[in-house]
Amino acid sequence: MASEPCKKGSSEKLKNAHGGQLLEGIPRKVTKELPKNVENVPSKKIPVETTVEAKLLNHMRKGSVSSLAGNLDSTLSLGYPIADNEKKTSAKVSDGARKTSGSAKISDRIDFLDSGKSSLCRNSTSTDVSDESSCSSFSSSISKPHKANDLRWEAIQAVRLRDGSLELKHFRLLKKLGCGDIGSVYLSELCGTKCYFAMKVMDKASLASRKKLLRAQTEREILQSLDHPFLPTLYTHFETDKFSCLVMEFCPGGDLHMLRQRQTGKHFSEQAVKFYVAEVLLSMEYLHMLGIVYRDLKPENVLVREDGHIMLSDFDLSLRCTVSPTLIKSSSLQADPLTKNSNLYCAQPACIEPPSCIQPSCVVPTSCFTPRFFKSKKDRKPKTDIGNQVSPLPELMAEPTDARSMSFVGTHEYLAPEIIKGEGHGSAVDWWTFGIFLYELLFGKTPFKGSGNRATLFNVVGQPLRFPESPVVSFAARDLIRGLLVKEPQHRLAYKRGATEIKQHPFFEGVNWALIRCASPPEVPRPVEIERIPGPPASAGLKVVPAAMPAQKNSDNYLEFDFF
Numbered sequence: 001m002a003s004e005p006c007k008k009g010s011s012e013k014l015k016n017a018h019g020g021q022l023l024e025g026i027p028r029k030v031t032k033e034l035p036k037n038v039e040n041v042p043s044k045k046i047p048v049e050t051t052v053e054a055k056l057l058n059h060m061r062k063g064s065v066s067s068l069a070g071n072l073d074s075t076l077s078l079g080y081p082i083a084d085n086e087k088k089t090s091a092k093v094s095d096g097a098r099k100t101s102g103s104a105k106i107s108d109r110i111d112f113l114d115s116g117k118s119s120l121c122r123n124s125t126s127t128d129v130s131d132e133s134s135c136s137s138f139s140s141s142i143s144k145p146h147k148a149n150d151l152r153w154e155a156i157q158a159v160r161l162r163d164g165s166l167e168l169k170h171f172r173l174l175k176k177l178g179c180g181d182i183g184s185v186y187l188s189e190l191c192g193t194k195c196y197f198a199m200k201v202m203d204k205a206s207l208a209s210r211k212k213l214l215r216a217q218t219e220r221e222i223l224q225s226l227d228h229p230f231l232p233t234l235y236t237h238f239e240t241d242k243f244s245c246l247v248m249e250f251c252p253g254g255d256l257h258m259l260r261q262r263q264t265g266k267h268f269s270e271q272a273v274k275f276y277v278a279e280v281l282l283s284m285e286y287l288h289m290l291g292i293v294y295r296d297l298k299p300e301n302v303l304v305r306e307d308g309h310i311m312l313s314d315f316d317l318s319l320r321c322t323v324s325p326t327l328i329k330s331s332s333l334q335a336d337p338l339t340k341n342s343n344l345y346c347a348q349p350a351c352i353e354p355p356s357c358i359q360p361s362c363v364v365p366t367s368c369f370t371p372r373f374f375k376s377k378k379d380r381k382p383k384t385d386i387g388n389q390v391s392p393l394p395e396l397m398a399e400p401t402d403a404r405s406m407s408f409v410g411t412h413e414y415l416a417p418e419i420i421k422g423e424g425h426g427s428a429v430d431w432w433t434f435g436i437f438l439y440e441l442l443f444g445k446t447p448f449k450g451s452g453n454r455a456t457l458f459n460v461v462g463q464p465l466r467f468p469e470s471p472v473v474s475f476a477a478r479d480l481i482r483g484l485l486v487k488e489p490q491h492r493l494a495y496k497r498g499a500t501e502i503k504q505h506p507f508f509e510g511v512n513w514a515l516i517r518c519a520s521p522p523e524v525p526r527p528v529e530i531e532r533i534p535g536p537p538a539s540a541g542l543k544v545v546p547a548a549m550p551a552q553k554n555s556d557n558y559l560e561f562d563f564f
């Protein structure tokens, strides 16, 4: 089968074909690196697809894996075109460790950045993951309490128990979902289980030659550390001699960029926005608690799960640092940890009793998102007491504010001013991108977009924030955006107390943060139908027909009923 060309660069072609105008709906392309220190690295993304897919097929033909179910292109439809998936045309510029001189003019800096000469920051090595064994990683459900009732998790564990490890041969690759800078993502079935996953396949040789091994490693390590309802679950990862594979949850609903294109006026209603940004906020809060600055928030990276809730994806640009979560305000029922209970401390933002958060019949609003407090047995209250707590939740500040990176990372329209100016940046960049994200979902466009990337960068740094007259958006929403899109990071909302500050903004009034996972989403993807169609055994085709559709009729008032 001929390998399908990677469509990631398709927007560039459209740009030329349409008089330099980037068509609305064509995804922003991101160049993750503007290489400088690295000689001979192309400034455009290499279509990993061509290399990965060809090699993968070759690999499979040798009999090491079940077939990439044939006729993929013609017989499979995901309900959203792959071309839409493969978007992003701006520059996703990699984390460079370059320092600019304090006296350098911003225009020089922007020229430099726009010229594609900024440096790579992470010191990629060709050996950073080469010593890995070919076995699967053994993340256990103990470290992922949210997976306790997950059939896919159980299916993976069952194969592991039976065969010792997960390998490529255990999966059928059914459909290419898209390709990114460091790999291609395939819809895959764990053979014989009807459990479907998104498998990211990365060609190790290509990663090494393009000095992206470290980035792939960063993404994998971050994914391994996550266990949150709105963040990807890494079910397993394994290596072959040629490929590194990450097996994650498959999101059939596409991403928020595509979903926005389908809305009337190409923007979401304010209620829908509130839902999506609230879930993104919780996932960012969790990441910051783990010391992870995400750095790549944009609608393309927010995927929609089968239940309509979101999943933040794409962690290869994230920055890891140390963080010391601090309790800044205890709830009235908690003794002051500093005075009375010196053994009370905050550790992980995880569920205290995981299943209780999922049950719609929750009587007690046990929070999935509040910090877990460990106390000595002596001080632990009886469960009933805890269950009756109705007092305000304690406030936790877990901002990796000390993090400092000189990297130039992100997508032009989403870059924070301090990144463009090369002043060094920390977690506040995530709150800037959160503001741009909120703006784009509400207004259908980003606030500082210029005629080209260079103009965009200038606008971000120098242009004041303006709001279009339509659509009409509440004062609270505009006020929140204003607070987030403050150019100086130290004056930006959430700079001091992180997500807590944002949660308390009137825009989110009435949001039940603890039970957001139980709320009805604005749209739920149509159930995935995967039906086998007749054909030769080796190329048995599958039909996949998910597409976002409006939530149940009676969900017109879902926000009042479920969410607030």
Ligand SMILES: Nc1ncnc2c1ncn2[C@@H]1O[C@H](COP(=O)(O)OP(=O)(O)OP(=O)(O)O)[C@@H](O)[C@H]1O
Residues within 6 Å of the ligand: 085, 086, 087, 177, 178, 179, 180, 181, 182, 183, 184, 185, 198, 200, 248, 249, 250, 251, 252, 255, 301, 303, 313, 314, 316
């Ligand atoms: N879990 C998933 N479920 C469904 N589709 C996915 C999933 N993960 C990724 N995809 C699709 O595959 C495409 C490629 O994803 P991938 O993370 O490799 O690249 P990317 O998001 O473009 O970013 P990057 O270039 O930084 O790697 C995405 O655009 C998305 O449409």
